[in-house]
Amino acid sequence: MDRRSLLKGGGIAAGAAAVASPAIAQGLPEIRWRMASSYPKSLDTLFGAGAHIAKRVAAATDNKFQIQVFAAGELIGGLQVLDAVQNATVECGYTLSSFYIGKDPTFMFEASVPFGLNTRHHNGWMIHGGGLQLVRDFMADYNIVNFPAGNTGAQMGGWFRREINSVEDLKGLKFRIAGMGGQVLSRLGVVPQVLAGGDIYPALERGTLDAVEWAGPYDDEKLGFAKVARYYYYPGFWEGTAGTSLYVNKDKLATLPEAYRNVLEAACAEANLWCLSKYDAENPDALRRVIGQGAQLRAFPREVLEAGYKQAFQLYGEIAAQNPKFKKIYDHWSAFREKELTWFRIGEFPFDYFIYSQRN
Numbered sequence: 001m002d003r004r005s006l007l008k009g010g011g012i013a014a015g016a017a018a019v020a021s022p023a024i025a026q027g028l029p030e031i032r033w034r035m036a037s038s039y040p041k042s043l044d045t046l047f048g049a050g051a052h053i054a055k056r057v058a059a060a061t062d063n064k065f066q067i068q069v070f071a072a073g074e075l076i077g078g079l080q081v082l083d084a085v086q087n088a089t090v091e092c093g094y095t096l097s098s099f100y101i102g103k104d105p106t107f108m109f110e111a112s113v114p115f116g117l118n119t120r121h122h123n124g125w126m127i128h129g130g131g132l133q134l135v136r137d138f139m140a141d142y143n144i145v146n147f148p149a150g151n152t153g154a155q156m157g158g159w160f161r162r163e164i165n166s167v168e169d170l171k172g173l174k175f176r177i178a179g180m181g182g183q184v185l186s187r188l189g190v191v192p193q194v195l196a197g198g199d200i201y202p203a204l205e206r207g208t209l210d211a212v213e214w215a216g217p218y219d220d221e222k223l224g225f226a227k228v229a230r231y232y233y234y235p236g237f238w239e240g241t242a243g244t245s246l247y248v249n250k251d252k253l254a255t256l257p258e259a260y261r262n263v264l265e266a267a268c269a270e271a272n273l274w275c276l277s278k279y280d281a282e283n284p285d286a287l288r289r290v291i292g293q294g295a296q297l298r299a300f301p302r303e304v305l306e307a308g309y310k311q312a313f314q315l316y317g318e319i320a321a322q323n324p325k326f327k328k329i330y331d332h333w334s335a336f337r338e339k340e341l342t343w344f345r346i347g348e349f350p351f352d353y354f355i356y357s358q359r360n
Helices: 003-020 046-060 081-086 105-111 119-128 131-142 180-186 197-206 217-223 250-255 258-292 302-322 324-347 349-357
Strands: 031-037 065-070 092-096 144-151 158-160 174-176 191-193 231-234 243-249 296-299
Touching (some): 031 081, 046 092, 046 243, 065 258, 081 144, 081 243, 105 131, 105 243, 105 324, 119 144, 119 243, 119 324, 131 144, 180 191, 180 302, 217 258, 243 250, 243 258, 324 349
Parallel strands (some): 174 191, 231 296
Antiparallel strands (some): 092 243, 144 243, 158 231
């Protein structure tokens, strides 16, 4: 082979390498961020969604923008993500806004409202219904920009040491439950407890808790609840959806090159679908397994659901009368909810109900 042919071949190889490298990262700086997760690594879907974001961001930027993901407890506690991102202890965090309603109940809209929207409704409101901008306006006071980045779908009602046959059976129950669901149930006599995922099993095993809720069969199986509580209730009426998010420090986000921000936003959107799809695929088999381990499925009595529904919307009205930030989002959310329920009652529910009714 002559020298000219060799040089020509080398030029082609070099050009191919240049094309293979993500063009989006060419000429842009190397950036290293840290992400604190509210979840332990054992929860491979919720922790994994944050890791998925980091992986996609690195791949799209030729590893110039890297995000190191830390599980709950490695840098900070699982319930301290908001504070860490707000104060720029970390640049970003993967979390659930329901954990922070103690700061302001308005946080619930970003994650889950008891007896509120299902996951399809929630995504519609957030992405195309104006909800995301309203939530971002609220979170700006915390120096945070949120990106929807995951969802569990509708959740189970949790694991109980004893059966629940009436509202009376809820009184005095020490129940691990996060978010606004705890406040609703407290009005029915429950004593709500908020614990991060990795702390729940020991408390249930020791008898410090009478009942726990987390997500659905896939995660609940990993956390081992079937070993220490027999009765597995549904539905989780406080979380007909549970939208998780990537919190990003507002000031740090402002320093990102626009191309990197676009990559980050796209990775979060992908994680939103990835997370929900994984739960939808894994929960059915996991439910069969926990039943095989001795779990006894129980539906909450209608009396409990109706009492909870009544108390939930009374509570929202009381909060809205005192909290202008809450009221602003609640009014918008309520109007969207009515519209969605009307459409789904015609366009989705009859189809689903018919299909279910045809099963042998």
